[in-house]
Amino acid sequence: MIDGVGSRAKGRFPFTPFPRGWFFFELARNLPTGRLVSRQWMGESVVAWRGEDGNVCIANAFCPHLGAKLAPETGGTVRDGNLVCPFHGFTYDTSGACVATPTAEPNPACRLRVYPSEEINGFVFGYYDERGREPEWHLPTMDETGWTKTLTHVYSVRTHPQETSENVIDLSHLSFLHGFEGVGHSGNVEVDGPCFKTDFRVDGSYKFPLLKRIGTELDAEVQIWGLGFLFVETVSKSLGARTWNWFLATPVDGDKVDILVSAKVQALDGGGIRGLNLVPRGLREKMMLPLVMYEFKKNIENDFMIWENKAYRPYPFLNEADGEILNFRRYCTQFYPESVNRSVSPATA
Ligand code: FES
Ligand SMILES: [Fe+2]
Secondary structure, eight states: OOTTTTOOSTTSSSSOSSOSEEEEEEEGGGOOTTOEEEEEETTEEEEEEEOTTSOEEEEESBOTTTOOBOSGGGTOEEETTEEEOTTTOOEEOTTSBEEEOSSSOOOTTOBOOEEOEEEETTEEEEEEOTTOOOOSOOOOOOOOTTOOOOEEEEEEEESOHHHHHHHHHOHHHHHHTTOOSSOBOOSOOEEETTEEEEEEEEEEEEOOTTSOOEEEEEEEEEEEESSSOEEEEEEETTTTEEEEEEEEEEEOSSSEEEEEEEEEEEEOSSOSSTTGGGSOHHHHHHHHHHHHHHHHHHHHHHHHHHHHHOOOOSSOOOOGGGTTHHHHHHHHGGGSOHHHHHHOHHHHO
């Protein structure tokens, strides 16, 4: 049985810790040609490297010949864009095929298990399916022209990616836990296959470090693509900026989830903090980017204590202020094996 099929997050959640879909693996810049990396990803030991054609291969870390571990720490190496096993020297290309051995013709059936991968906006994603099926959908690419560089940070949190994405649907906690004022929807929720789109708006004030409190009128559009990809575009008239935040949750071992958070900024003409418009645009963006990242991280860190200690309520007692939580849970069921969905009836009701 492939790791993760029908397994559960140590009893905390009534669904597998390893849903289907695209999950972040590594920043593209950390995978230069010739470098081999290894890690725990979606409950499996995997290795990854970039071939000479530029493609990244994410593969099971155990050699299909006689099982040696292919990680760099255990002797795995990359030679001429191919992965070489430290035990008998079998060599694998980025499709997973064994292309050479030191002693005999390769057995065509000897293949690494590889995960489909894609590189989008500087992030490398792998596709996980509990039965090894190919992806039927792809993540969106954003046009980065006119945007700052991307700042990133990774956290490790004891939770589940459904819980971390549900957080942005749960509007009432934005007021109570995060202290936003005037939180509401400005449009409709749209669900189209693997994509869930929603939005929220905030009318309140920010307190940035070293700056006095400033008024905030903020519109956020949210795109969720599976449980590993959450993207928010925010327009803040009071800050005079448009911001992008990727929030990429990746199950590691069935207990912990790595959460990559990132921010990018584009200064808007007009509006903004008084006096800031006199500063040249590039410099303004350089000043705003760390502030936006600081604010994003501060808000997410507020959630950690809740996420790490909460119980999952399949039968929550909701009220009108809770937004689209059940709608979101229904959307999530497509990423779990059928047997799991039958046992979590409120989400499918
Ligand atoms: S175990 Fe990898 S080549 Fe033999
Ligand atoms: Fe939150």
